[in-house]
Amino acid sequence: MARSPARCPPWWTPSTRASRRRPMAAPATSPPSPPSSSTASRPSSPSGLPTTPSTKIMQGLLDQYTVAGNGKALAMVVAMAGYFGERVRSVIQRHSIERHWTSLNEETGGMNDVLYQLYAITNDQRHLVLAHLFDKPCFLGLLAVQADSLSDFHANTHIPIVVGGQMRYEVTGDPLYKEIATFFMDVVNSSHTYATGGTSVSEFWFDPKRLAETLTTENEESCTTYNMLKVSRHLFRWTKEIAYADYYERALINGVLSIQRGRDPGVMIYMLPQGPGKSKAVSYHGWGTQYDSFWCCYGTGIESFSKLGDSIYFEEKGGKPALYIVQYIPSTFNWRSVGLTVTQQVKPLSSSDQNLQVSLSISAKTNGQYATVNVRIPSWASPNGAKATLNDKDLQMASPGTFLSVTKQWGSGDRLTLQLPIGLRTEAIKDDRPEYATLQAVLFGPFLLAGLTTGDWDAKAGGAAVSEWITPVPASYNSQLVTLTQESGNGTLVLSLLSTAKATSLTMQPHPEGGGTDAAVHATFRLVPQGQVAPPTGERRHATNGTAATATLASALIEPFDMPGMAVSNNLTLAAEKGPSSLFNVVPGLDRAPGSVSLELAARPGCFLITAGAKANVQVGCGPGFSLQAASFARAEPLRRYHPISFAARGARRSFLLEPLFTLRDEFYTVYFNVGA
Template sequence: MWASTHNETLKKKMSAVVSALSACQVKMGTGYLSAFPSELFDRFEAIKPVWAPYYTIHKILAGLLDQYTLADNSQALKMVKWMVDYFYNRVRNVITNYSVERHYLSLNEETGGMNDVLYKLFSITADPKHLVLAHLFDKPCFLGLLAVQADDISGFHANTHIPVVVGAQMRYEITGDPLYKDIGAFFMDVVNSSHSYATGGTSVGEFWSDPKRLASTLQTENEESCTTYNMLKVSRHLFRWTKEMAYADYYERALTNGVLGIQRGTEPGVMIYMLPQYPGSSKAKSNHGWGTLYDSFWCCYGTGIESFSKLGDSIYFEEREAPGLYIIQYISSSLDWKSGQILLHQKVDPIVSSDPYLRVTLTFSPKKGTSQASTLHLRIPIWTNSEGATATINSQSLPLPAPGSFLSVNRKWSSSNKLTLQIPISLRTEAIKDDRHEYASIQAILYGPYLLAGHTSGDWNLKSGSGNSLSDSITPIPASYNGQLVSFSQESGNSTFVLANSNYSISMEKLPESGTDASLQATFRLLFKDSSSSKLSSFKDVIGKSVMLEPFDLPGMLLVQQGKDRGFAVTKSADDDGSSIFRVVSGLDGKDGTVSLESGIQNGCYVYSGVDYNSGQSMKLSCKSGTSLDTSFNQGASFVMNEGLSQYHPISFVAKGDKRNFLLAPLYSLRDESYTIYFHIQP
């Protein structure tokens, strides 16, 4: 984060942490540094139960080494070397007193990326001890399987072994041994072809399941966030070496859905450890949402915080052979490209469902004295298509390559240059990785790189549309619909209650928090009987209008009356008897800002709460006596009408189902709402 921002507050904080840790290390006097005693390593080396002490040591070493390599903190490098001397001696003693087999047996406990950080350290120090110790953490029993290209990772603990592969990739970087380059490529192919979900994440209950059998694994404990974090490292290395589009596409998918997806809303620091995948999942119900003592502290909060601090580290890749720059992620950002001698500014227009294009604009600020030409390579993602795609520079059209290729533009860039790229975004389905015939209909829905989740507590049956066309069964929600969303509330005692759709019936519920199922259920879309009334400047314009109420999370359904002194229902289609029509009138209680909902077919009958109620009490259609001035009735039939408690995300769709329709939005946008990301899509 500091390397991206050079924020002085961050600089002071990180320097203070290094100094405090150094004081601890000096006080202990052996080079050892951890929050737990060294006796845990005695148990580790004796093959006794102990939770992953090297995992934590790796985090400390990696953080300190980053302080040196990114922030030039020489004190941090001294601390790392002293720590590594300590552990070099420990490992040497195990091998000398027992055997190297004893050491390798101990590595069946999670050790994080010890080999990775040690290879990085060797690249700095050239100390042979650091290279030897790195080799000793390479775990040959796992890397050997990959070396002979045996697709046999099922049953392995995912986040124990992905960092080992990242370390093997660093071994290739440091030593040039091509075997370790091939190991990384084969591993990536195995995970992507057989063990990854539509999010780009992997693992179930922290382990790899049987290959291409993922339909049986959808549950709460899917997709450990640490595995996604580490798979991004694997793909990043592979793209750097090969420039292959598949790795850039994977990075975008996993970053957009697997990393951003572990947010619970937009509040900072609220993340989950597992990303559930079963129908009716919720981030709030993730078993590790707030975590266990071990995994969630390091894996969720360590990995989660780090992931969100470096969202910009793989947007641009520099070509070493010649002044060239690969732009593989379309994220609004600026780059001080030193070898290209320009400041590059990337602006990405907000993506919406009703305008299916990604639009990118690049502008340039050359540095004084710039005389060289350079090449920009712009990624044309595999998920787009050529129809409607355009690229221009200063309004001059450029020939576009096919999706899955790079658009390369070479010139001496000037401040007058403006390069624009417009590429179509379309809906597509992607079958779950399961080769059994009975699961062929289980598919995820994506809009460009965005994985869409349906608001549902478990329903998952969708229709594919005529000719299996998604355009027939999934339609975008216009942004203007947000202006039609309302919620109805009443005060009772010291509490606020809202009109809500609960299990297809209408009741009064306590005012919910945003980002919850209850918030969705307390939001309705106003549909006007007279289409000319749909554009309103204020809620006062609704008074006197005849409307229908569509539950926010049940598009296409309507609130309907079931008769005098009876409750209300929610049905997929209303009859032509007017039972779905209500007239919005000024509140019967006579207060400014309240409204009452009068039946469109029974004059003098209103939506009535009963006033003194408990949460969950059903609503009914109640009729007012023509002669009495019943204050209690007037109060129970009057509501404050406000903007909807929930709003449509800019990327929102309606998908047709056999019994109900589904509101779709990007998985990353959800907080605690129930969702489904895999649907049973029927012809």
């Protein structure tokens, strides 16, 4: 039976209490991003107010005023607030306050947020009262009494209300709304968050700590991640607690970078699938298009990518100025209030070199600039091997989950370096039922790793440490990757491995258009060298009409790209054993075409892989009767390559190739594995 969404009755009446704006440390950021469009498909509220798109317009106009001093933009926001105030007042007078509260059961965007910002500028009590009227007290009231009652509430209707409550705290100083935001973040993180840092299933929250049964294609609406980043950012500014910066990093890497299809601009998703064997391309919405998709998640998605640099640096002004460096992103920050320039360089990570290496060049315009620089040491960092230096001299290293603080008079060429060991770890799904304790995600530092699989999710730890059943894929393996092609009357075909639950077969498939697909994965193989073999025998010459080359040949295993440790056997099935029955001799092409190769069964000299039939199936051909062209393949550049952060995880029936979730496009993948002993 379908669950009814949680709705709020009109139990509460807003207070008009206000106090002087509370001073705070200002974030060191770039100017706010321009407003982005929201969706026409979002319904207006029952009051007839198109609040979701209107808040985006109002926020953009406010940004024009606060950043560029555009008085006309401020006048427009004031006029819009007046219009909405009259509409709300009319609804209350003609119907009831209940009617207005009912309207807040639909998505109203961040109306309270933008109205509190407006009040801070105008000091107009009408703007404060209107902001209160969008606070939805029946929802915030549950959080005020610290009740974990998010179940059945629409996630992205209510996260912006919490963000607005945070602005209420900043503007009025009411401590209750700081407590509400803190409790809300704790509840979402402890009970309703996936390993990506995202939340929601089919746009709603369900029972706390019961996520195992929610894994599907419709997880983590992109808008919710956008708004949860706002919540965590405010909390970090108020508290400087590392946990909020750690959350921001995780959600940014896995929840924001994952929603765009590679480097295709304007191609984004609505939901981020988390179920076994799912694809970003195969969901209710799938990928959007550059010009025709007008979802709410396009507005927040574009805005999220415009804000990638807005939470790297935070400054604390006053008599003892301090800078907080909380994200490791190559960048330069001009700390104007102190006269320092900070340039951050980050060495690209790889699974083989498991150390995050950061270099901070700090230069003063004039010598003697006294300030404190605080660098986040993430909770995921290992204390073993962690190192920090200042101008090549070792510093006392801070513990993971704290800040490394350096206070000094900075000169013109100071250099602070960090080496932070990154380890693999598993993280159980947020579900407290014992039968789901084996469902675990795999993370490498802040990076969530997904396995390339169409549904198999049974991993085999064997009681060993994570580093023993999950091992790095060396970068050198990329040189062993290949895609084998043949030309046909219909174009170029590629040798592909097709696997189902019942069988595995080799076949020739049309050449995929572009990368990032399962077709590209299945058409990429690793030829694992196994040494050299003798020149052709007379038997082999006879079998191939005497066309075989006389040079020394290479013996290799044919390993599917997404199945490390498995090999195509001589009977064209997959095998985990690497014996003679899985060896192939890679010989110069029997068709004598430049650069072509043929694949001879090592255990059966004179027998080769050949294509046959109208469906271009691949089979074994022996003797002089087969076409030499059918047994010859061109070696093309691999359609897929290993990401620098790639691992092989041992499974119950096969091994899995793990890559960062944000790198995947249309491939089918699994986020949570059933990890058995």
